[in-house]
Amino acid sequence: GDSVTQMEGPVTLSEEACLTINCTYTATGYPSLFWYVQYPGEGLQLLLKATKADDKGSNKGFEATYRKETTSFHLEKGSVQVSDSAVYFCALRRGHNDYKLSFGAGTTVTVRA
């Protein structure tokens, strides 16, 4: 079945450091890929998405590129801020008409001033 594997956390960084969270997936066909972010005490929010190979999603300084050859969708940010402290979830949807989102386990990121 479909699955998403994220790098385990927690990850602790200093402000202005570079962040990379690895995400790989297993799925048939051509899934859509998503990154969601969960700030403390809140629900998940869509951070960015990519719907086909080589697409790059970007938002709030974060980027992720859909790599079909390596089945990956790594999240990157060049200079993190304290406000980026959150839990990040990689997710996939198998197909255009599929309701189901398959989530990774989540990666907790803490940015220190």
Added chain:
Amino acid sequence: NAGVTQTPKFQVLKTGQSMTLQCAQDMNHNSMYWYRQDPGMGLRLIYYSASEGTTDKGEVPNGYNVSRLNKREFSLRLESAAPSQTSVYFCASSEVMGGNQPQHFGDGTRLSIL
């Protein structure tokens, strides 16, 4: 902008008690979902409702029931709570199912079963 509103935010139950988690959205979305979030496991879909009047099982439906009361509201019921149901529960909605429509999440209900 309320978005997706869940009540209550916190609840403690004893084993065997019943309770209903409430969810309402004000975005005129057709599809609604209930997830549970457990440490190290991401989110797992319990039930979903593609449109008003329909509900279907997700990955982990055992021990739960749902009601799509109207287009706005989608409730989750635990008939006889068990410690294994201790979790954080999230309700979500989307304009339609599938496609590239994002799901919008509520802030969660933290449920502890003693």
